[in-house]
Amino acid sequence: MDVAVYTKVMEKFLMRMTRITEVSSVKLQSALEDICDFLRIGKIKVFSYMNSKSEENGQGTGITYYRKGQSAKEAAFCGRHGSGKGSALVFMYYQKLGETPWSAEELSKLELLDNVLYTFDAKLRLSKFAEKSMYFDGELQVPNMSYFHKSVNNIIQENRFTDYAVCFFNLKRFSVINQLWGRENGTKIMIKFVLRLKAMFLDRGNVCRVGGDNFIAYFEKKHLDNVVSYLSGTEIEVDDSRNESVQVRACAGIFEGDDNTDNVESVIDKAHLALQSAKRRISDNIVFFSSQLQHMHEHASWVESVFKEAIEKEEFQVYYQPKVQLNDYKIAGAEALCRWFYEGKFVRPDEFIPILEQSNAICTLDFYMLEQVCKNIRSWIDKDLNVVRVSVNFSRRHLGDEKLLDKILSIVDKYSVPHKYIEIELTETTTDVAFHDLKLIVNGLHEHGIHTSVDDFGVGYSSLNLIRQVAWDVIKIDKSFLPDVSDKTSSQYLMFSHLLSMFRELGLKCIVEGVETIEQVKMLKDNKCILAQGYFFDKPLELCEFETRLSN
Numbered sequence: 001m002d003v004a005v006y007t008k009v010m011e012k013f014l015m016r017m018t019r020i021t022e023v024s025s026v027k028l029q030s031a032l033e034d035i036c037d038f039l040r041i042g043k044i045k046v047f048s049y050m051n052s053k054s055e056e057n058g059q060g061t062g063i064t065y066y067r068k069g070q071s072a073k074e075a076a077f078c079g080r081h082g083s084g085k086g087s088a089l090v091f092m093y094y095q096k097l098g099e100t101p102w103s104a105e106e107l108s109k110l111e112l113l114d115n116v117l118y119t120f121d122a123k124l125r126l127s128k129f130a131e132k133s134m135y136f137d138g139e140l141q142v143p144n145m146s147y148f149h150k151s152v153n154n155i156i157q158e159n160r161f162t163d164y165a166v167c168f169f170n171l172k173r174f175s176v177i178n179q180l181w182g183r184e185n186g187t188k189i190m191i192k193f194v195l196r197l198k199a200m201f202l203d204r205g206n207v208c209r210v211g212g213d214n215f216i217a218y219f220e221k222k223h224l225d226n227v228v229s230y231l232s233g234t235e236i237e238v239d240d241s242r243n244e245s246v247q248v249r250a251c252a253g254i255f256e257g258d259d260n261t262d263n264v265e266s267v268i269d270k271a272h273l274a275l276q277s278a279k280r281r282i283s284d285n286i287v288f289f290s291s292q293l294q295h296m297h298e299h300a301s302w303v304e305s306v307f308k309e310a311i312e313k314e315e316f317q318v319y320y321q322p323k324v325q326l327n328d329y330k331i332a333g334a335e336a337l338c339r340w341f342y343e344g345k346f347v348r349p350d351e352f353i354p355i356l357e358q359s360n361a362i363c364t365l366d367f368y369m370l371e372q373v374c375k376n377i378r379s380w381i382d383k384d385l386n387v388v389r390v391s392v393n394f395s396r397r398h399l400g401d402e403k404l405l406d407k408i409l410s411i412v413d414k415y416s417v418p419h420k421y422i423e424i425e426l427t428e429t430t431t432d433v434a435f436h437d438l439k440l441i442v443n444g445l446h447e448h449g450i451h452t453s454v455d456d457f458g459v460g461y462s463s464l465n466l467i468r469q470v471a472w473d474v475i476k477i478d479k480s481f482l483p484d485v486s487d488k489t490s491s492q493y494l495m496f497s498h499l500l501s502m503f504r505e506l507g508l509k510c511i512v513e514g515v516e517t518i519e520q521v522k523m524l525k526d527n528k529c530i531l532a533q534g535y536f537f538d539k540p541l542e543l544c545e546f547e548t549r550l551s552n
């Protein structure tokens with residue numbers, strides 16, 4: 001045979017083999033048939049076997065060589081031996097007894113083929129290994145984010161994404177599980193939780209690890225109800241030998257596929273956005289993405305991006321809402337409330353305060369407000385107006401700040417404002433750590449003659465312990481606690497009335513917020529309430545209006 005032709009054909013064959021990605025593919029079969037034709041070996045057949053009864057044990061891929069003119073029965077077989085893991089790659093030729101031995105030329109051709117197949121197999125194994133390390137999480141042995149990208153991208157490209165949903169989730173308080181059961185068991189619990197979820201989707205979906213205790217799953221929409229109920233709380237056995245289980249729950253954001261989805265990144269962003277919103281909730285921690293959520297997110301990003309400049313430009317103004325004595329309607333104090341005029345346009349507090357509360361930006365605003373209030377009080381004193389005590393809202397985000405007391409004092413003292421004119425409004429807290437900090441700051445302020453009040457009492461989980469254990473000056477009862485005045489026998493009315501008398505007997509000053517009608521005023525007087533604040537008396541007033549009110 002012409003060596004040049006031979007080399008060329010073999011090169012071509014090798015090229016073909018490098019493009020093949022699967023042992024059992026049709027492409028491999030046809031490449032082998034062509035080369036066998038050329039080498040005149042006869043026919044060749046590729047097959048997979050598992051626990052073959054023949055001389056071979058284990059599983060792998062086999063190849064049968066037929067000599068020219070030979071029948072299947074007489075064919076030689078060669079294959080990969082071993083039992084799955086760690087199998088060695090060995091090709092063997094079986095010579096049937098009584099058969100004419102393969103000639104030296106036949107054997108050299110087979111050897112050549114064998115070498116090519118060996119290389120081919122090694123390449124496949126290497127690429128499988130590379131794929132595994134690229135698409136799988138090394139610790140949990142579950143797919144990773146790259147796998148998610150690849151799979152969901154395929155679904156989108158094949159226009160099947162409308163049938164799918166994606167869920168980005170975070171296991172709740174998993175560090176506690178790790179602490180309680182040890183890290184090793186923690187990992188086992190995590191794997192079980194993930195695998196059981198994945199089993200729901202059959203082959204059409206998967207759960208991929210993003211990192212730590214964060215995962216992202218894709219699956220057909222028909223499983224949504226089951227997924228939501230599974231993630232809301234599922235018992236997982238800690239260890240098969242022990243009869244103990246632990247409840248695993250997740251915070252989740254879900255995005256349901258639609259016709260407009262054209263890339264994986266936006267899918268991840270939307271599910272993640274829903275997850276962030278879920279994390280902020282106290283309960284019901286599974287949130288579905290919606291355009292409204294997207295809008296809120298864009299608005300929040302806008303607030304965050306312009307806030308610093310808005311502070312520098314002094315776009316935030318202090319409005320003063322009078323606190324009124326019910327016996328003579330005289331002003332006994334005022335609450336400083338923040339008003340934002342962004343480039344002259346009014347932005348409502350509920351459109352920016354909750355967003356600033358998500359970060360420490362709210363602390364910047366609170367100090368800014370305190371400083372403006374101090375400046376104003378200074379000028380009232382200098383103008384000889386009848387100065388009243390002003391309360392400033394301080395977010396509970398300040399509580400971890402060890403320097404909070406010093407910072408408040410330094411602002412107040414910078415304007416030489418007598419401490420008695422300042423009150424700090426704080427809301428209740430639910431955690432022990434925050435409670436400890438709260439006590440410290442209230443006591444510290446108290447020692448320096450600055451008043452403190454519990455804001456929004458009656459909203460959420462009001463605790464009488466909190467009232468008893470902290471040296472508050474004032475309790476501010478929230479408007480939502482105000483009962484319907486027409487029914488004096490309602491439990492709401494009775495609670496309100498007894499609460500007021502309890503505070504009175506304990507010697508605690510209280511003020512009722514959100515008073516809007518004359519009936520409410522009358523009811524408060526009947527219950528010996530002394531102070532009130534609300535639209536019935538005044539709305540929050542602009543500085544000059546409030547000054548006029550002070551001078552009257």
Ligand code: C2E
Binds near residue numbers: 321353394513516536
């Ligand atoms: P808040 O501290 O409970 O303030 C009372 C809110 O009730 C104010 O809303 C006030 O305008 C409103 N209000 C007063 N009287 C009535 C009434 O008779 N009826 C009704 N329906 N509402 C009444 P505003 O000014 O919109 O503030 C909302 C919340 O924003 C405040 O609730 C407070 O939590 C927060 N906030 C306002 N300014 C600041 C600030 O400077 N710092 C911090 N951290 N929070 C602030």
Ligand code: CA
Binds near residue numbers: 335393455456
């Ligand atoms: Ca307040």
Ligand code: CA
Binds near residue numbers: 513
């Ligand atoms: Ca309040």
